[in-house]
Amino acid sequence: MMNFQQLVLASHNAGKLKELQAMLGDSVQLRSIGEFSQVEPEETGLSFVENAILKARNAARISGLPALADDSGLAVDFLGGAPGIYSARYADGKGDAANNAKLLEALKDLPPEQRGAQFVCVLALVRHADDPLPILCEGLWHGSILFEASGEHGFGYDPLFWVPERNCSSADLAPADKNLLSHRARAMALLRQRLGLA
Ligand SMILES: O=P(O)(O)OP(=O)(O)OP(=O)(O)OC[C@H]1O[C@@H](n2cnc3c(O)ncnc32)[C@H](O)[C@@H]1O
Numbered sequence: 745m746m747n748f749q750q751l752v753l754a755s756h757n758a759g760k761l762k763e764l765q766a767m768l769g770d771s772v773q774l775r776s777i778g779e780f781s782q783v784e785p786e787e788t789g790l791s792f793v794e795n796a797i798l799k800a801r802n803a804a805r806i807s808g809l810p811a812l813a814d815d816s817g818l819a820v821d822f823l824g825g826a827p828g829i830y831s832a833r834y835a836d837g838k839g840d841a842a843n844n845a846k847l848l849e850a851l852k853d854l855p856p857e858q859r860g861a862q863f864v865c866v867l868a869l870v871r872h873a874d875d876p877l878p879i880l881c882e883g884l885w886h887g888s889i890l891f892e893a894s895g896e897h898g899f900g901y902d903p904l905f906w907v908p909e910r911n912c913s914s915a916d917l918a919p920a921d922k923n924l925l926s927h928r929a930r931a932m933a934l935l936r937q938r939l940g941l942a
């Protein structure tokens with residue numbers, strides 16, 4: 745069993761920090777990499793796994809602490825899995841609203857049964873920057889893409905993601921409910937088991 749009282753979270757996304765800290769509870773304190781550096785590493789990997797490891801190593805190097813990274817995104821069936829690892833950059837870095845508008849346009853007039861999608865999350869934990877054996881956990885969340893935005897909670901693509909098990913969008917869910925169901929929640933449940941926190 746490994747015991748981490750403090751981890752640095754290798755993410756500049758406040759939504760992720762909030763969700764991951766809520767899932768970890770008091771057992772582990774997550775410190776944001778923003779406390780140490782405002783520079784975001786270039787996500788040059790071709791997979792969620794590569795990008796998660798790259799971000800975790802970078803944060804461990806900068807902070808001197810063990811680091812947890814989350815690389816995640818939305819894979820849309822009709823788009824062959826796009827935007828995938830490029831989800832944050834789908835509308836050329838113009839932000840969540842532009843990403844969502846571009847996705848709605850790409851799926852315009854597509855019938856409900858062809859709008860399947862899944863959120864993907866890979867968590868990578870490194871004990872130090874050169875850790876030869878990062879801990880990797882993944883989670884998927886299946887749903888579909890709505891025809892218009894709904895809901896005020898969450899971040900990113902949440903207002904467009906229909907959650908079949910709750911009959912609402914991911915942004916309509918109370919945060920505690922999203923944290924029980926989401927791709928991130930599934931990956932974190934596995935990580936907690938690996939760390940002996942479950
Ligand atoms: O790389 P860091 O600094 O962690 O922050 P980021 O926002 O760039 O994160 P990613 O590179 O992992 O890109 C994830 C993208 O997928 C979207 N995404 C991931 N998880 C999501 C969730 O739970 N709800 C909605 N959108 C999500 C999110 O909006 C981003 O556009």
Ligand SMILES: [Mg+2]
Pocket residue numbers: 787832
């Ligand atoms: Mg990113």
